[in-house]
Amino acid sequence: MQSLWMLAASAMFAAMGACVKLASAHYSVAEIVMYRAATGVVALGAFAHFTRRPLGTPVPWTHFRRGAIGTAALSLWFFSTTVLPLGTATALNYTSSLFLAAFLLGAALRARRPMNWPLAATVALGFAGVLLVLRPSVGSGQWLGAAAGLLSGVLSATAYGYVRDLARRGEPEWRIVFYFSASALLIGFAGSLVTGFSAHTPWGAALLAAIGTLALLAQLAMTRAYARGHAMLTATLQYSAIVFSALLGVAIFADRIPAVGWFGMAIVIGSGALATWLAQRRQRPAAPIQTEEKRR
Numbered sequence: 087m088q089s090l091w092m093l094a095a096s097a098m099f100a101a102m103g104a105c106v107k108l109a110s111a112h113y114s115v116a117e118i119v120m121y122r123a124a125t126g127v128v129a130l131g132a133f134a135h136f137t138r139r140p141l142g143t144p145v146p147w148t149h150f151r152r153g154a155i156g157t158a159a160l161s162l163w164f165f166s167t168t169v170l171p172l173g174t175a176t177a178l179n180y181t182s183s184l185f186l187a188a189f190l191l192g193a194a195l196r197a198r199r200p201m202n203w204p205l206a207a208t209v210a211l212g213f214a215g216v217l218l219v220l221r222p223s224v225g226s227g228q229w230l231g232a233a234a235g236l237l238s239g240v241l242s243a244t245a246y247g248y249v250r251d252l253a254r255r256g257e258p259e260w261r262i263v264f265y266f267s268a269s270a271l272l273i274g275f276a277g278s279l280v281t282g283f284s285a286h287t288p289w290g291a292a293l294l295a296a297i298g299t300l301a302l303l304a305q306l307a308m309t310r311a312y313a314r315g316h317a318m319l320t321a322t323l324q325y326s327a328i329v330f331s332a333l334l335g336v337a338i339f340a341d342r343i344p345a346v347g348w349f350g351m352a353i354v355i356g357s358g359a360l361a362t363w364l365a366q367r368r369q370r371p372a373a374p375i376q377t378e379e380k381r382r
Contacts, residue, residue: 088310088311088314088315088316089311089315089316089319089320089323090311090315090323091307091308091310091311091314091315091320092307092308092311092312092315092320092323092324092326093323093326094304094307095304095305095307095308095311095324095327096304096323096324096325096326096327096330097326097327097330098300098301098303098304098307099300099301099304099327099330099331100172100176100327100330100331100334101296101300101330101334102296102297102300102301102304103163103167103172103175103176103331103334104172104331104334104335104338104339105293105296105297105300106118106164106167106168106297107167107168107172107339108293108338109290109293109294109297110164110167110168112284112287112289112290112293113284113290113294114277114278114281114282114284115161115164115165115168115277116161116274116276116277116278116280116281117274117277117278117281117283117284118164118274118294118297119157119160119161119164119270119273119274119277120270120271120274120275120277120278121274121294121297121298122160122270122274122294122297122298122301123157123266123267123268123269123270123271123274123298124267124271124298125267125295125297125298125299125301125302126263126264126266126267126270126298126301126302126305127264127267127268127271129302130260130263130264130267131264133260134260134261134264139258139260139261141261141264143257143261143265144255145252145255145257146265148248148251148252148255149252149257149262149265149266149269150265150269151248152245152248152249152252152262152265152266152269153265153266153268153269153270153273154269154273155241155244155245155248156241156242156245156248156266156269156270157266157269157270157273157274158241159179159237159238159239159241159242159244159245160238160270161273161274161277162234162235162237162238162241163175163179163234163235163238165231165234166178166179166231166232166234166235166238168231169228169230169231169234170228170231170232170235171332171335171339171341171342171343172331172332172334172335172338172339172341173328173329173331173332173333173334173335173336173341173343173347173351174219174220174232174235174332174335174341174343174347175231175235175331176327176328176331176332177216177219177235177328177331177332177350177351177354178216178219178220178232178235178236178238178239179235179238179239179242180239180324180325180327180328180354180355180358181212181213181216181236181239181354181358182238182239182240182242182243182246183243183358183359183361183362184209184212184213184216184239184354184357184358184361185239185240185242185243186243186246186247186361186365187205187208187209187361187362187364187365188209189243189247190202190205190365191205191206191209202364204364205361205364205365208357208360208361208364209357209361211353211357212353212354212357212358212361214353215349215350215351215352215353215354215357216236216350216354217350218346218347218349218350218353219347219350219351219354220232220350249262259309263305308324311323321359321362321363322359322362322363325354325355325358325359328351328354328355329351329355332348332351
């Protein structure tokens with residue numbers, strides 16, 4: 087079943103998050119963003135060259151806005167993984183579907199359209215799950231990381247709007263990802279000029295290579311799942327990244343997540359999937375809600 091490619095993508099996104107957490111001991115967040123993006127620029131640039139596909143775009147400013155917001159979301163998520171348990175940081179980033187559903191509800195209120203009460207209840211339940219995730223897992227010195235994780239979810243939901251707009255304008259998926267990677271490369275480089283460039287070690291370089299490779303392969307697997315699989319099943323399976331991340335956090339970093347934290351993650355997963363289905367049913371034929379990487 088083609089939707090199962092999303093399980094592979096989610097596992098690779100989780101492994102990338104673990105590598106980011108390990109690499110943060112050697113590099114700044116700006117450097118990690120820069121090197122991660124460089125892999126996508128080189129790989130997709132080579133793809134465009136050898137397949138004779140044009141890199142030119144009629145909507146450069148939309149790509150730029152999407153790239154800037156997406157890079158901010160990516161940077162905030164990377165930062166949150168360095169501060170919080172890996173599963174907690176990933177759960178906060180995957181609130182993007184809840185925020186997107188909240189945006190839809192807000193737009194309906196402003197337009198004085200009937201309220202979608204099942205969707206509103208689902209969003210409220212999802213954010214209750216977020217509180218359960220945060221309360222046992224976030225210590226007194228980790229609230230900045232928690233705020234960064236939630237803000238990454240908000241910005242990811244915003245970036246999705248630009249991705250959907252670009253797709254409707256006929257931009258191919260590979261070019262959307264290429265310009266996102268190019269934006270992230272430039273912004274990461276600018277940030278690295280401020281924070282400074284770290285010296286490489288064999289272990290650090292291997293982690294950077296793994297981050298870039300895993301990100302690219304995960305994006306390809308996710309694209310294949312959405313292109314060929316069942317849309318709703320694929321959108322639901324993307325939340326398996328939270329489970330994979332939590333398990334990797336326990337295995338590699340000895341993260342301790344109490345039972346209430348696992349329960350909160352289950353609520354975030356279930357409500358996110360349900361919000362995706364409800365919003366998709368209301369807005370057909372719109373594309374399924376995705377997370378940035380997605381997103382990114």
